[in-house]
Structures are given as structure tokens and as C-alpha cells.
Amino acid sequence: MVLPRALTPPADPDLPDPTPPARARTSAPRRLDRILPAVVLLAIAGFALLGIGSPLIGQATFAATDEMVSAAPYSEVPEFAEVRPTNNYLDDTWDSALPNTIVFADQLKNGNLAAWNPYTAGGVPLGATPNYGLGSPLTLPFYTLPEWFAPGIVKLLEIIVAVGGMYLFLRRLRLGTAPALLGGLVFASSAFMVVWTGWPQTRVAAFIPAVFWAVELIVQHRRLRDAAVLALALAAMIFGGFPAVTGYTVATAGVYLLVRLLATDGGRWRRSVGGLALAAGGVLGGVLLTAVQLVPWVAFMSTAFVEGRGQTSDAHLSMASLVTTIAPWALGSTNPYGKVYWYLPVNLVESMSYLGAAALVLVVSAVAMARRGRAALPRATWVFFVAATFTWLVLIYGGGFPLKVAQSLPYLFSDNFVGRARCVLGFLLAVLAAVGLELLLRRRAEAREAGAAPATAGAGRLWGRAWVALVWGAVALAGVLALRDARRAAFLADRPTASSLRRDSLTLELGIGAVLLLLALACAAALWWQGGRAGGRLRIVAAVLLPVLVAGQALSFVVPYWPRADRATFFPTTDAHEYLRTHLGPDRFAGMYQAMTRSVESAFELRAATGHAFVDRRYGELIRSPSDRANFASTHVAVGGGLTAIGSPALDRMSVRYGVSSLAGPVPGTPRPAPTTTGLTTLAPGASVTRPVPGGGPVRAVVLNTVESRQWAPGDRIEAVVTDDAGREVARTDRRIGRTAANQPLYVPVAAEDVAAGARLSVTLTVRAGEGLAVQAAGGAAAVGAVGTADDGLKLAYVGTAAIFERTRALSRVRWAGTPVVEPDSARRLDLINSGTLTGDQVVLEQPASAGGGTADVRITSEGTDSTEVEVTARGSGYLVVADPIQSGWTATIDGAPATLLKADHAFVAVAVPDGTHTLRFQYSSPGGGAGGWLSLAAVLAIAGVFVAGAVRDRRRRGGRRPLVSSVPGAPGAPGSTDQPGS
Known part of the structure; x- marks a missing residue:
């Protein structure tokens, strides 16, 4: 049988077709070839520009600070009283991600590479670790642009990287320009890439297609520079933080690599092993490139307060959330003031499963056209994407035994909610959507050849039709089950109010999604149908309408979700901030009842005992010990509830000088x-x-x-x-x-x-x-x-936009202690600290200490994010205590000579100081003695060398080429010559 060019593989079936435009021209009308890529590009531009909207032209900020100002102390400011956020699911973006980025950016603009943030939760690593995505290439706008303007540009770059990576990867899979671009649009508008916007997570996930592109380069070329490309893509992900996204990606891409190598090499094990070695080298290169942050991160997380992150096989998304695949607002919105608020037990950020009605039709089309899909793509590619998609769907929405097996593996599934693997699932589905469009566009060439080629065997047709029926039947069954569970959830949410509000909203939103689904099905049918001249025009309309449907429905999803807050709400200063800035000095405050409880005040460089961050384990134990346990989580550090713990002796030793409460809170006394x-x-x-x-x-x-x-x-x-x-x-x-x-x-x-x-x-x-x-x-x-x-050791010192209580018994953050108290047992040590029996001259140590007994004058001479310098004039020996959680990663010197950091007051440090005047310096340094930095530098030089060597080799090959045909027998390039080009 003579295959049409659209289905004829190139000489090497695993290399891209060298003339994809020509293939496209034979598989669709020439007008469609010219029109469709332009339409898809316009759809992408419309999605990005209209989706982000006014923040791109400076009329608003792409940050959810409108939610921030709805809480104290901002809520007491008259100009913010009427602000009503439309999305209150973006807390972490403005209370942790943005403040830490602002601190780092401000320090960087002043010439300081801040490795440590001393302003939140007692003090935590900042630039030293990837937790806040500060090393991601997509974070660069924060370092060059106004901070209120940067978030919108970051999102625009995310979309460009996501679409660009998908385009490069899908073109490697021999897809045409329009399908490759559409795949990028589907991925950029998928659930994970939308709902996690503002967190570092989407900055990580944007590079998923680039990782797969690099893997495919390795499969096709086996060049060292392809491993270097993989290293760069992986490094971009790691620098973005949130390692679960990187882990899910590497696990999936690893299976893809293995499948492709086995299929491509056909049992040539040496060649397969070589490909695996290149990929392993790429992964190692990515790790080494990021070692400057990974080494301190591993050191810090080994001592961090982490609990409650264990997973069980019933911790997965419900089938009900699948209705949001085609109807994002079917189960409620993010707006607490809206008609129907999200009502599934798992929150919207974790549950949303949006793909889009048109994209779903294309995905199912790709899966249903099994024979054509396998023929159109490189070997085993179609099988992998279908199998991987099914596997992730089972794990994410089915749970049960398969998830239990996965959770038996170390780290990835056992410590991370599987729903976050929607990042990879969205990528897989986007690839299949692009494949679906490609196969539909190729249908015309197939039909044209059908008249000249023998008919497909009857058994083959029968199996093909059975497969199509199975695929569409499975999708229909999943839809029915999802609808059943969704209606049950809506009924249970409606029952307390004896209304049908949520069920009615579910019906309406699903009705809209169903209409879009039917319209997309009609477009797919038009592309499949082969008519005369009218059929050709109909195909053009259908092909153009599909990307419009994808972008249009995506906009209906992102426009209500993505933030567009007034610039005035971007971390404004209130009188409460000014009071603390004037009176706090080097000590701390604690956010109490619904006021300043997060990490927002990092942006104002105010030291807080509370915040939103991973904290040192001992610090977490200390601040939690007097607290209502319900108000402390691994990353949400709060003190008590209803101000019940504001007088705690532990807070005295944590140098909490002020407690800040909302004016609506109860008043102790x-x-x-x-x-x-x-x-x-x-x-x-x-x-x-x-x-x-x-x-x-x-x-x-x-x-x-x-x-x-x-x-x-x-x-x-x-x-x-x-x-x-x-x-x-x-x-x-x-x-x-x-x-x-x-x-x-x-x-x-x-x-x-x-x-x-x-x-x-x-x-x-x-x-x-x-x-x-x-x-x-x-x-x-x-x-x-x-x-x-x-x-009670309190004084209500100020009432303005917040109530600020001075804690009159608080000890100075940097203080002198002449009397050591030794208590090696952790539980008894915490009890002692909370007993209130310790004096200000005492410090609790864990090991035998010198007698001390002296007094001293202490003066902080300089203090930055990563260092503190103190002058001590001691009259006798004793201890300088620094009430910062700096037991790991910090060093101390006395008069330039190394000093031993003693663990003090459970979470803090002390240094034994002899009689006399001394200068003590405390410095944060990368754990591992700077080894991470040297490893990263070596990796940068090695990867640069790989690219330079590759460029030189290519140049030499181009310079050494000869004419392909010569009239002189035996001349280079002539028939029979041994000096052939490229040899």
C-alpha cells in the first residue's frame, strides 16, 4: 500500500520530518495551512493578554492584595473598607510568596544577596534555599521592575515558556505548527497552571514541556549537548521550589525515556544504555547546577518542623471534581460574596480539574484514533501518553490500592498530596489534545488515498470500531459517575438551607459546558467528514473555531480567578506598621487575633515571631508549647487563639516585645x-x-x-x-x-x-x-x-488600625545572661521555659557550662539579613544570647576567632564570653562549607563547555562540507569517493 506523505515516516522514523510544512500542505487545504497557525497564535495572545489584563499596562497589580487589605490592620483603613476580593483562595501568594520575594528583591537592589530572612517566624532561610522560587528564571522581573508590576510580567513569561516548550516538544513529535501551538495553549490554561498562579508552583510547572523536549532530543540525537539542555530545564524547575512538581515530572519523563529508548533502539542495549546515561547525566547536571540552594535546603529541611504531611490511599481527589473539566465553576466559585461558594471538602486550588470542553474532545479523539495516532507519532509515543494519562487519572481520582502502592515509595507520594500531580496530568492531556487536532487535520489526506489503496481488512475495522466505542463509552461512564457524585455533594451542601441553590448552579454551569462540548464535537466531526468544496470550507471554519473555543472558555475561567487588585492595595503602610517601626527596635512582635499573623510584615522589615514558612523544628516546638495546638501547622506559625497565650513566659524569651490584635478581638485583662x-x-x-x-x-x-x-x-x-x-x-x-x-x-x-x-x-x-x-x-x-x-505583663500601648499590646516582661533579642541553667531533657526544658520561674539573667543550656556570674553591657553595632555584630563589655564571664533560631547554618566569632554556638533556651543560641570588651559576629553561611556553591560553579563551567564544544564541532562540520556531486571521478563528493560529506 502506498501511504500518503502525511503518514509516511521519514527515513529515520524517530527523527522529525525535515519538511513538516509540506506534509501539512498535503493534509489540509493551503488556506487552512496559512490561517490556522495565525488563529492559534492570536488565541494564545488573547488568552495571555486578556487573561492577565490591566496589570500588564500598569493599571492594577497581578497580586491578590485586595484580599490582604480585607484583614486587619488594613481593614480598619477607610479607603480599604469597601474592598471585596473576588478570590480568597490566594492567601499564600500575598502572605508568604510575595513578602519573601520583596525582601530578597529589595536586598538585591541594594547589593545584598540575602540568604536569610530574619523578619518572619523568628528567621528562616531565604535565598539560600529554593523554597520561594527566588532562583527561577521566571522570577527575574521582580529584580528589575517595580514589585507591584512584576507579578503580571512573571505570569506572561510563564505562559510564553509553557507554550514555547510545548511547541518545541510537539514539533519533535512530528506535529504541525497549529497543533503544536494549540497544545501549548491547552497546557497553559489547564487547571494547575491557572489555580496555582502566584505561587512558585506554576513557575516550576511551566518548564515541564522543556524537560520532555530535552528527553526527546536525547532519544533522537544522543548528543552530550542534549543532556546539557535537560540539565538546564531541570535546574529551572528545581530553582523554582516546590519539589513535588519536579518529582512528578522526573518520574513521568523517566518512564517516557525508557519506553522511547526501548522502542527506538529495538534491542540494541548498548545504544539504550548510552541514552540512559546521557539522561542521567542531564539529571545530575540539573542537580549540580542548583546545588548552591539544594545543599542548604537539605540541611535546613532535615531540622525543620514538618508534621501532618503523611498520605493515605484515601487522600485523593473525588470523582465529583471531574465535572470542572468542562465547567470550571460547576461546584462554586472562589468569591465568598458570590452566589455559590466552592463547597467540596478539598479546596478549589487542590481540586480544580479544568481542561476545557474543546480540549477534552480533542483528547478523546486522539485516544480513539489509535491506529492513526501510532502511525503519526514516533514509536511508542502514542501508547505512552495514553497509558500515562490513564495511570495518573487512576492515582489522582481513584486512589485505592494503586495509590497505596505508590505511597509505599519514599518521599514523592508518601509526603505529597497526589492531587498536585495535576501539573503532569495537564501536560499529558495537552499533548493528546494537540495529537487529536493533528489527526483530524490529516484526515483529508487519508480519505484522498483511500480510493487508491486497498481497503483495511474487516477484522481491523471491527477492532478499530470496538476501540472507538470503548473509549467514548469509558468517557461517558466517567462523566456519569462524576455527575452523580457532584449532585450528591451539591445536595448535601444545600440541605442545611433547604434550598436547591447549588444544584441549580451545577445544572446551569454543566449546561454551558455541555453546549461547548457539543459545539467542539461538531467541529471535530466537520474535520473528520470529507465532503466536496462545501466540505472544505466547513473544515476551515471548524478548524478555526476549535482554538477559539479553547481560548474563549479558558478566559471565562481565568478572568474571574486571576487577581487584578488596585495598586494602592500592594503592601501599603498603616499607622500600626509605623508604630512598630518606631518602637520595635531589634526585637519581635507577634500577630495575634486576626492581625499580622502571616509573613506580610516581612515586606516592611519588621521582625515577627509568627508567620507563614517552614521553621526550625525547635523553634516550632517552642512557639507551639504555649499555644492552642489548632493554630499551629508546619508552615503556619501562630500564637494561641483569642489572645490566650499573649502573656506566655516563652514569648518573653522569644523577645516578643509587642502583640498585635485586630480591634475586633477580645481584650485581655x-x-x-x-x-x-x-x-x-x-x-x-x-x-x-x-x-x-x-x-x-x-x-x-x-x-x-x-x-x-x-x-x-x-x-x-x-x-x-x-x-x-x-x-x-x-x-x-x-x-x-x-x-x-x-x-x-x-x-x-x-x-x-x-x-x-x-x-x-x-x-x-x-x-x-x-x-x-x-x-x-x-x-x-x-x-x-x-x-x-x-x-499580666501587658500594656495596651496603642490603638489605631490595630490594638498593639506592649509585653513589659519581654527580654531583649540580643541579651546578656550571667547564670546558666542546664537541662538536657527536651520536655523538661520546655516546661521550665514556660514555667515563668526563670529570671532575665538566666539562660537554659543543654550541656554543662562554665559558672558565669558576670554582668555586661551589650550593644548591637550592625545588623543585616545574614549577619549580626555585637559589642560586649563584660565584667566577669557569662553568655551572649541571641534569640534567633540559628542553631544550623550559622557561625560565630569572638574578636575574629571562631566561637562555639551553644543551644540556648531550646531554640536559640548563646556564646560563652570572657571578661573584657569583645566583638561578636554571627554570620549565616551555606551549610556544607560552601560546597554547594562550588558544585554549581563547576556545573555551569562544564555545561558551558559542552555547548561551546558542540558549536565548534558543528562549525567544523559545516566548514568541511564538499559539493555533493562532482564531475571529476574520484574527487571528494563524487560517486565512489571515500571522502564523503559528514564522514
């Missing part, structure tokens, strides 16, 4: 009940009511008991002005009313602790809202209670 209530009254809007403050001064808060449960409008506020007997203003607070609960206290904190004991005080209350505030009354007027001072 001595309760002073209101007079006995006799009824209800309403504080009318705009009217002022003056009442005595029970117990007089000093006072921390006045308290009302509300009688109505409701959420007040963002601009609804209550003002309290405290005055003394002479009418002088003592304190003033203006706070949002927020949410009130029936028969529950409404605290209005007031900074009136400097008032003389027993001084008579009054408070004037004014409600500034559209409606009155109903409260309990005494004697016909509002019943006002109060919170007085207590012997």
Missing part, C-alpha cells in the same frame, strides 16, 4: 461587668451617648453587649472617646463594627492605661452607620462594661 441590664436600647446613627466607665482608670477596653447577630456593612463604624473628670480626652478609638453576635460582647479597645488608678472616666459612644446598634441597657441607657488592667 480584668473584666468589669456593666451594671445589671434591665432591657434593650438602640444607639442611633450619628447620635452620641455618654456613659461612665465602670471602675474608672486605668482601662483597656469598653464593652457593649449586642443583641443582634448580623454582618454590618464595611463602612459601619463605632467611635469611643474616653474623657476624664475635667473633660480632657484620654483615649479615642474608631473601629468597624464588623460582625456582631446576639448576647455577646462587642469590645472597643482604648489605650487608657496611663490614667491614674481610680480616676473617674466617661466614654462617649457614637455609631456611624445606616442603622442603629441594638445593645443591652441599664436604666434606659446603654449598659457599658470595661476591661481593666491586670498583672
Whole structure:
């Protein structure tokens, strides 16, 4: 049988067709050849530019800081009171990823390569590890552009890299230009690449196609430079952080490499082993290139506080989430103010499974056309992608025994939620979508040859039709099961409200998805159908409509999801930040009740005991010991709930000088009940009511008991002005009313602790809202209670956009201790630290120590992100204590000579200091003595050498070429000559 050129492989079936444009011209009308690539490029541009939108032209910021300003202290700022974020699933992006990137970028612009961030969670590695993706090439815009502008450019680069990598890989698989570009669009708009935007995760996943492209280069060429390409692609992934994405990619690409080598080499084991060796060298090269961060990362994570990350076989995505494949908003949105909020138990970021209706049709088409798919692609490629897709679908959505087996492997599946493997699944599906379009476009050439070629054997046709029926039947069955589970989830979510809101929304969204699915099916059928001239025009319309459908539905997904916040919300400074900046000094604050509990304040270079980061294990144990355990996770470091732990002695030794709380939080102190209530009254809007403050001064808060449960409008506020007997203003607070609960206290904190004991005080209350505030009354007027001072080591020092409590017993972060207390047992040591019996002159050590007993003056002479220098004038021996979690990766010197870092107060360090005046310097250095940096430098030089050598060799080969045909017998290039070109 004579195959059409579209199906005829080149001489080497595993090398790309040298003339793919000609092949495309024979498989589709020439107009379609010219039009379709341009249409797909326009679809990609439309998706990127319209999807990111106004942040690309500086009218907004591509950061979810609108959610940030909806929390304290920003929520008390009038200009932010009306801000209502449309996506509250992007917490980690603004509370961890962005602040750490801002710190690093600011330091870099000042000439400092910050390896350590001292401002969050006591102090954590920053540029030393890949945790925040600071070494990713896609993070570069943060170092050259305004930080509010950079996130949008980063996303644009992600899309370019994802699409470009897919194009290179799919062209290697002999696909035409338009299908290769469409595959890139499908991947860039797939669930993982959309919902993880703003995290480093998508910066990692964007390079997945590049890794597969490099692997395919190795399969086809077996050149050393191809291994170098793999090293660069893998290094880009590793530098991006989030190793699970890299792990899933390497595992899948490794199987792909093995399958391709076995199929291509046909039992030539030496050749296969050579290919494997090149790939292994590429992986090793990628690891060595990133050793500068990997070595410190391994060292840090070996001592990090990590728990609760173990996985079980029932920890997978539900079938219900599959309905979002064609209807992204079928199970609710990210907007808490919207009609239907996401209601699956697993959150939207982890569950979303979007691919797109048109892309799904193309995927199923590629799988259904098995014979054509195998013929069109290099050997074993179609089989691999179908099998790999099925395997990941089973693991991600089925779980059970297959997932249990995978979780028995070390690290990858056992410590990471399998749903995050959607990064690789999205890539695999995008490849199949591109293959589906390619096969549909080639259908015309197949039909043209059918008349001249013998008909396919009947048995073959029968098996082909059976396979098609099986594929479409399996997809239909999966859809039915997903719909069943989704309706059950919607019913359970609706039941408490006795409504059908979620079921109705599910039906509507799936209806839209079904219409798009049918339209895409019609386009695929038009491409498959072979008619006359009218059929050719219909094919053009159908082919053009498919990328439009892909991009159009993708935009309906990303536009409501991706952030576009007002530039004014990008890490603005409030009065609370200014107060801390003025008063905090070298010590720490702790974010307490719904205020400054994350890592946001890193961006302001304010040292926090709390934050969102992986922390040292001992630090985690110390800050957790006085806390409500529910408020501490491996990466979310919080102190207590409802300010219950604000007076903890452990926080004293952690140098927590201030505690910051939302104005809506409870106020610690001595309760002073209101007079006995006799009824209800309403504080009318705009009217002022003056009442005595029970117990007089000093006072921390006045308290009302509300009688109505409701959420007040963002601009609804209550003002309290405290005055003394002479009418002088003592304190003033203006706070949002927020949410009130029936028969529950409404605290209005007031900074009136400097008032003389027993001084008579009054408070004037004014409600500034559209409606009155109903409260309990005494004697016909509002019943006002109060919170007085207590012997708890606290002072309400400031009330503005937040309530800031000074912790008067806190020890200095860099301090002198003349008396060592030795306690080697960890549990007893923590109990001792929390007992409150230690004095400020004592330090808890874990090993026998010298007697000490001296006193000293301590002065910090310089301090940066990675170093602290202290001058100590000691009168006798003792210990300089630094209350930072720097037991690993840090070194110390005394007067330039190495000093021993002693483990102190469980999580911190101390250095024994003799009598006299000394200079102590603490320095963060890469664990491993800088070995990681030297390994990376060696890898850079080696890879550069590989590319240079390859370029020189190519140049020599081009320079040594002779004419292919000569009229002189025996001349170079002539028939019979032994000096043939390329020999």
C-alpha cells in the first residue's frame, strides 16, 4: 500500500520530518495551512493578554492584595473598607510568596544577596534555599521592575515558556505548527497552571514541556549537548521550589525515556544504555547546577518542623471534581460574596480539574484514533501518553490500592498530596489534545488515498470500531459517575438551607459546558467528514473555531480567578506598621487575633515571631508549647487563639516585645461587668451617648453587649472617646463594627492605661452607620462594661488600625545572661521555659557550662539579613544570647576567632564570653562549607563547555562540507569517493 506523505515516516522514523510544512500542505487545504497557525497564535495572545489584563499596562497589580487589605490592620483603613476580593483562595501568594520575594528583591537592589530572612517566624532561610522560587528564571522581573508590576510580567513569561516548550516538544513529535501551538495553549490554561498562579508552583510547572523536549532530543540525537539542555530545564524547575512538581515530572519523563529508548533502539542495549546515561547525566547536571540552594535546603529541611504531611490511599481527589473539566465553576466559585461558594471538602486550588470542553474532545479523539495516532507519532509515543494519562487519572481520582502502592515509595507520594500531580496530568492531556487536532487535520489526506489503496481488512475495522466505542463509552461512564457524585455533594451542601441553590448552579454551569462540548464535537466531526468544496470550507471554519473555543472558555475561567487588585492595595503602610517601626527596635512582635499573623510584615522589615514558612523544628516546638495546638501547622506559625497565650513566659524569651490584635478581638485583662441590664436600647446613627466607665482608670477596653447577630456593612463604624473628670480626652478609638453576635460582647479597645488608678472616666459612644446598634441597657441607657488592667505583663500601648499590646516582661533579642541553667531533657526544658520561674539573667543550656556570674553591657553595632555584630563589655564571664533560631547554618566569632554556638533556651543560641570588651559576629553561611556553591560553579563551567564544544564541532562540520556531486571521478563528493560529506 502506498501511504500518503502525511503518514509516511521519514527515513529515520524517530527523527522529525525535515519538511513538516509540506506534509501539512498535503493534509489540509493551503488556506487552512496559512490561517490556522495565525488563529492559534492570536488565541494564545488573547488568552495571555486578556487573561492577565490591566496589570500588564500598569493599571492594577497581578497580586491578590485586595484580599490582604480585607484583614486587619488594613481593614480598619477607610479607603480599604469597601474592598471585596473576588478570590480568597490566594492567601499564600500575598502572605508568604510575595513578602519573601520583596525582601530578597529589595536586598538585591541594594547589593545584598540575602540568604536569610530574619523578619518572619523568628528567621528562616531565604535565598539560600529554593523554597520561594527566588532562583527561577521566571522570577527575574521582580529584580528589575517595580514589585507591584512584576507579578503580571512573571505570569506572561510563564505562559510564553509553557507554550514555547510545548511547541518545541510537539514539533519533535512530528506535529504541525497549529497543533503544536494549540497544545501549548491547552497546557497553559489547564487547571494547575491557572489555580496555582502566584505561587512558585506554576513557575516550576511551566518548564515541564522543556524537560520532555530535552528527553526527546536525547532519544533522537544522543548528543552530550542534549543532556546539557535537560540539565538546564531541570535546574529551572528545581530553582523554582516546590519539589513535588519536579518529582512528578522526573518520574513521568523517566518512564517516557525508557519506553522511547526501548522502542527506538529495538534491542540494541548498548545504544539504550548510552541514552540512559546521557539522561542521567542531564539529571545530575540539573542537580549540580542548583546545588548552591539544594545543599542548604537539605540541611535546613532535615531540622525543620514538618508534621501532618503523611498520605493515605484515601487522600485523593473525588470523582465529583471531574465535572470542572468542562465547567470550571460547576461546584462554586472562589468569591465568598458570590452566589455559590466552592463547597467540596478539598479546596478549589487542590481540586480544580479544568481542561476545557474543546480540549477534552480533542483528547478523546486522539485516544480513539489509535491506529492513526501510532502511525503519526514516533514509536511508542502514542501508547505512552495514553497509558500515562490513564495511570495518573487512576492515582489522582481513584486512589485505592494503586495509590497505596505508590505511597509505599519514599518521599514523592508518601509526603505529597497526589492531587498536585495535576501539573503532569495537564501536560499529558495537552499533548493528546494537540495529537487529536493533528489527526483530524490529516484526515483529508487519508480519505484522498483511500480510493487508491486497498481497503483495511474487516477484522481491523471491527477492532478499530470496538476501540472507538470503548473509549467514548469509558468517557461517558466517567462523566456519569462524576455527575452523580457532584449532585450528591451539591445536595448535601444545600440541605442545611433547604434550598436547591447549588444544584441549580451545577445544572446551569454543566449546561454551558455541555453546549461547548457539543459545539467542539461538531467541529471535530466537520474535520473528520470529507465532503466536496462545501466540505472544505466547513473544515476551515471548524478548524478555526476549535482554538477559539479553547481560548474563549479558558478566559471565562481565568478572568474571574486571576487577581487584578488596585495598586494602592500592594503592601501599603498603616499607622500600626509605623508604630512598630518606631518602637520595635531589634526585637519581635507577634500577630495575634486576626492581625499580622502571616509573613506580610516581612515586606516592611519588621521582625515577627509568627508567620507563614517552614521553621526550625525547635523553634516550632517552642512557639507551639504555649499555644492552642489548632493554630499551629508546619508552615503556619501562630500564637494561641483569642489572645490566650499573649502573656506566655516563652514569648518573653522569644523577645516578643509587642502583640498585635485586630480591634475586633477580645481584650485581655480584668473584666468589669456593666451594671445589671434591665432591657434593650438602640444607639442611633450619628447620635452620641455618654456613659461612665465602670471602675474608672486605668482601662483597656469598653464593652457593649449586642443583641443582634448580623454582618454590618464595611463602612459601619463605632467611635469611643474616653474623657476624664475635667473633660480632657484620654483615649479615642474608631473601629468597624464588623460582625456582631446576639448576647455577646462587642469590645472597643482604648489605650487608657496611663490614667491614674481610680480616676473617674466617661466614654462617649457614637455609631456611624445606616442603622442603629441594638445593645443591652441599664436604666434606659446603654449598659457599658470595661476591661481593666491586670498583672499580666501587658500594656495596651496603642490603638489605631490595630490594638498593639506592649509585653513589659519581654527580654531583649540580643541579651546578656550571667547564670546558666542546664537541662538536657527536651520536655523538661520546655516546661521550665514556660514555667515563668526563670529570671532575665538566666539562660537554659543543654550541656554543662562554665559558672558565669558576670554582668555586661551589650550593644548591637550592625545588623543585616545574614549577619549580626555585637559589642560586649563584660565584667566577669557569662553568655551572649541571641534569640534567633540559628542553631544550623550559622557561625560565630569572638574578636575574629571562631566561637562555639551553644543551644540556648531550646531554640536559640548563646556564646560563652570572657571578661573584657569583645566583638561578636554571627554570620549565616551555606551549610556544607560552601560546597554547594562550588558544585554549581563547576556545573555551569562544564555545561558551558559542552555547548561551546558542540558549536565548534558543528562549525567544523559545516566548514568541511564538499559539493555533493562532482564531475571529476574520484574527487571528494563524487560517486565512489571515500571522502564523503559528514564522514
